[in-house]
Amino acid sequence: MGGEEQGAVGRSFPRAVFWGFRYAVLLLAIGILLLAVLYVAGMDWTGHMRTVFDYLCYAAVVLGAFLTGHRLKTRGWLGGIILALVYGIFLLILAKIFGQAISLKLTAVKMIILILLGLVGGVLGVNL
Numbered sequence: 001m002g003g004e005e006q007g008a009v010g011r012s013f014p015r016a017v018f019w020g021f022r023y024a025v026l027l028l029a030i031g032i033l034l035l036a037v038l039y040v041a042g043m044d045w046t047g048h049m050r051t052v053f054d055y056l057c058y059a060a061v062v063l064g065a066f067l068t069g070h071r072l073k074t075r076g077w078l079g080g081i082i083l084a085l086v087y088g089i090f091l092l093i094l095a096k097i098f099g100q101a102i103s104l105k106l107t108a109v110k111m112i113i114l115i116l117l118g119l120v121g122g123v124l125g126v127n128l
Helices: 003-040 044-072 078-095 104-127
Strands: none
Touching: 003 044, 003 078, 044 078, 044 104, 078 104
């Protein structure tokens, strides 16, 4: 890569990660809204709430990392990892704001899963 091309990629990197993050949060919001509508309609999924929310978060990270990698065209794996870290920290902050108990062991495992899914989504975004 030439110096000029590398500078252009470096400037667009945070923008691409933020772009993917917006879509990840949008998917999460749509999923939560859909689950709320289903609950009001009479479907009781509260026994599986944590599992459904985890899978929704994982899907959001894969989508956001895919879009980040697609926008970057190179180094999608790095964009996906950074997006997953930002998204995971965002979820931890939200959990703390809403008074949820945070287990360090469980949080570490979920962060590793998010990072791996971000890596896969970023690679797929570059290659598809």
